[in-house]
Amino acid sequence: MREKIMNRKMKKTGLILITMFAAALLFTACKQASKSMTMVKKELYGNYKGKDVYLLTLTNKDGNVLKLTSFGARITWIEVPDRNGKKENVTFGYDTFDSMVKGDPYFGAIVGRYANRIAKGKFSLGGNDYSLTLNNGPNSLHGGPGGWHSVVWDCIADSGAKYPTVRFRYHSPDMEEGYPGNVDAEVVYTWTDQNEVIIDYNCVSDKKTVLNVTNHAYFNLHGAGNGNILDHELVIKASRFVAVDSTLIPTGELRKVEGTPFDFTKPHTVGERINDAYDQLKLGIGYDHTFVLENTELIDATVYDPSTGRLMEVMTDQPGVQFYCGNFLDGKQTGHGGKPYVYRSGLCLETGHFPDSPNHPDFPETVLRPGETFASRTIYRFSVRQ
Numbered sequence: 001m002r003e004k005i006m007n008r009k010m011k012k013t014g015l016i017l018i019t020m021f022a023a024a025l026l027f028t029a030c031k032q033a034s035k036s037m038t039m040v041k042k043e044l045y046g047n048y049k050g051k052d053v054y055l056l057t058l059t060n061k062d063g064n065v066l067k068l069t070s071f072g073a074r075i076t077w078i079e080v081p082d083r084n085g086k087k088e089n090v091t092f093g094y095d096t097f098d099s100m101v102k103g104d105p106y107f108g109a110i111v112g113r114y115a116n117r118i119a120k121g122k123f124s125l126g127g128n129d130y131s132l133t134l135n136n137g138p139n140s141l142h143g144g145p146g147g148w149h150s151v152v153w154d155c156i157a158d159s160g161a162k163y164p165t166v167r168f169r170y171h172s173p174d175m176e177e178g179y180p181g182n183v184d185a186e187v188v189y190t191w192t193d194q195n196e197v198i199i200d201y202n203c204v205s206d207k208k209t210v211l212n213v214t215n216h217a218y219f220n221l222h223g224a225g226n227g228n229i230l231d232h233e234l235v236i237k238a239s240r241f242v243a244v245d246s247t248l249i250p251t252g253e254l255r256k257v258e259g260t261p262f263d264f265t266k267p268h269t270v271g272e273r274i275n276d277a278y279d280q281l282k283l284g285i286g287y288d289h290t291f292v293l294e295n296t297e298l299i300d301a302t303v304y305d306p307s308t309g310r311l312m313e314v315m316t317d318q319p320g321v322q323f324y325c326g327n328f329l330d331g332k333q334t335g336h337g338g339k340p341y342v343y344r345s346g347l348c349l350e351t352g353h354f355p356d357s358p359n360h361p362d363f364p365e366t367v368l369r370p371g372e373t374f375a376s377r378t379i380y381r382f383s384v385r386q
């Protein structure tokens with residue numbers, strides 16, 4: 001009898017424990033789900049060619065904000081503190097959808113199918129010759145005028161993720177802008193509590209094609225629209241860069257940075273040597289070149305603004321990074337808060353492959369075959385130095 005009671009008591013205690021455990025699990029799961037759901041706010045932003053466009057606001061644990069839009073799967077706002085805790089947006093963008101559509105096509109956008117230039121818009125693959133739309137002098141730039149920066153992507157906030165996460169998807173039809181193959185692209189942005197923008201790319205194709213994707217965010221660590229970036233200190237872990245001709249097409253030479261104004265293996269401000277009488281600076285009208293990444297360390301490039309203490313670190317698995325310092329900005333674009341984006345007021349570190357690789361068999365290959373998945377990750381991490 002006593003045993004029975006004891007058994008019953010134990011059973012009861014067991015039941016209570018199991019119920020408590022289940023309740024705790026449920027509570028944690030709900031908390032996690034509601035946390036990630038509230039951390040991503042999705043609002044209707046506009047309509048483009050009959051498709052609704054959304055604005056997605058991702059807020060992390062410290063209340064820092066990343067804003068994305070499904071038009072071009074763009075980053076339009078990154079709000080991070082300086083060394084005194086003052087928060088400011090450090091990337092180029094526009095206040096309204098209309099101004100974004102009329103504005104610069106690339107601010108913060110995902111660029112594809114082929115980021116950067118393809119000479120004369122021509123390449124051959126599998127015995128076929130392909131011709132792309134020319135939109136940059138004699139060349140094709142950034143996937144052509146109707147590239148991935150200018151289309152509406154499907155988007156979903158990933159409510160099960162640890163950090164605020166948004167998935168963008170786009171089906172790029174066969175021969176879009178002249179490129180072969182139906183390509184299904186997914187770009188996933190994650191905004192971590194460590195102020196990292198993680199960008200994951202996944203692309204598949206049903207035919208042999210070429211692919212080079214990037215994000216084209218412009219950064220100014222003073223805050224977007226606050227002066228130029230010539231005082232930003234830059235490090236790029238690259239001992240060579242891709243030399244170009246006057247139309248910014250690679251000559252084929254991978255030139256050593258040593259002893260040139262392209263040596264950023266140690267910190268240098270962007271402006272320090274930008275006016276040096278050096279052929280590649282003349283041809284690029286400043287820095288507008290792909291650096292050949294060593295990919296040996298976790299961090300591939302850093303940008304530091306001594307005045308605010310803001311630091312941006314760039315990590316990628318890609319073989320190159322295009323360092324462009326806003327040489328074509330002229331103040332005609334007025335962005336957030338009506339601020340003009342003047343000459344050299346923003347810099348880009350576009351991770352990816354080298355320009356015109358389909359015409360340079362000795363460059364790392366950019367061919368995507370059916371059955372393969374192009375999978376790649378780039379991270380922009382923000383912090384401060386005191």
Ligand code: GAL
Binds near residue numbers: 248288
């Ligand atoms: C960059 C490119 C520049 C310019 C810019 C868009 O990726 O390197 O030459 O075309 O995009 O304005």
